[in-house]
Amino acid sequence: MASKSSPAITLYRGWNTPNQYVWSPFVTKIEFRLRTSRTSYTCGVGGPRSGPRGKIPYLELKYPGSAPELLSDSTLILKTLCERDIVKDVNAGLEGGETGQDLAVRALLEDKLYFLQGRERWVQNYYTMRDHALWSIPYPMRVLIGLLAYRANVNRLYGQGAGRFSDAETRALIEDVWSGVSRLLEDSRRKAGDGECFWVLGGQEPTEADATVFGFVVSNLVCDAAPDTRRLLKGDFEICVEYAKRVHRAWFPDYEMWS
Structure with missing residues (x-):
């Protein structure tokens, strides 16, 4: 419960799936930061059409009065929440090149991988993605809206x-x-104890990069429209799955774990 000086926070995730991760890495990114800040x-639920920028996630702050x-x-x-001391500014203590490393990891996933996996989801596995993304729209309207979304994504990609x-x-x-x-996670895990969380930059606490990495790992593990990436993570990059499992156990015990 928020105090008088703190806002009530509602995170609109786009899907009516309580106690489950959603397919958007950016939703889980924000949930990670809220939970690790104990906020x-x-x-x-919401939806892209209800959001200020026409996309998910969006967040509502309600201050008393x-x-x-x-x-x-x-x-x-997250920038706004840090500025208002609603969540911890986890990058404030980074030194030297760590700030650049953190930003580079986030950019790698959010500005490169996002579009590559968008192709996997919206082109290679279109019908699965359509029915999940447009779950609230009934047939036959979903077919029409889906075609428009497909064309928009193809052009954008x-x-x-x-x-x-x-x-x-x-x-x-x-x-x-x-x-x-x-490779970053492997170096970090060597410093962690059995079962302990380990972080992308190898420090004692998570940084903004961890919110992004965790969001993208979990997103692909739960997304049925990304079967190739799911197999890749489970088969060739098990360190990413182990990283996500440890974070899940520590910070998301009320959520269903991916199978």
């Missing part, structure tokens, strides 16, 4: 560049990303 929040305030874009949401690769090239690029992340 109370509730989950709402004030109108609700909506925030959108995971990076900007082609313009960004990820849509110009073959399936084999896309998979190789995805492997490169997870290979780099895995």
Whole structure:
């Protein structure tokens, strides 16, 4: 329960799946930061059309006696929450090149992997993705909206560049990303005790990069529209799965774990 000086927080995740992770890595990214800061929040359903920027997630802050305030874009949401001391500024203590490393890891996943896995989800596994993303829209309207979403995603991915690769090239690029992340995690795990959480930059506490990495690992483990990446993580990059399991046990014990 929020105190008088603290806002009530509702995180709109886009799906009515309480106590479960959702397919969006950016939703889990914010949940990770809220939980590791021990900040109370509730989950709402919402949808892209209800959000300030037309996307998920978005967050509502309700201060006592004030109108609700909506925030959108995971990076900007967390920046605002840090500035208002609602969540801990976990990067404040980074030194030297650590700030650049943290930013590079986040950019690698959010600005590169996101589009590569968008191709896997929206092109290679379109029907699965459509029915999950547009779950609240009944047939036959879902078919029409799905086609529009498909075309919009294809055009966006082609313009960004990820849509110009073959399936084999896309998979190789995805492997490169997870290979780099895995090496960081392997170095970090050597310093951790049995069962303890270990963090991307190898420190004693998580940084913003951990919120992003955890979000992307879990997103792909629970997403039925990303079967190739799920197999890749479980088969070749088990360190990523172990990392996520330890975080899950420590900070998300009320959530269902992926199978």
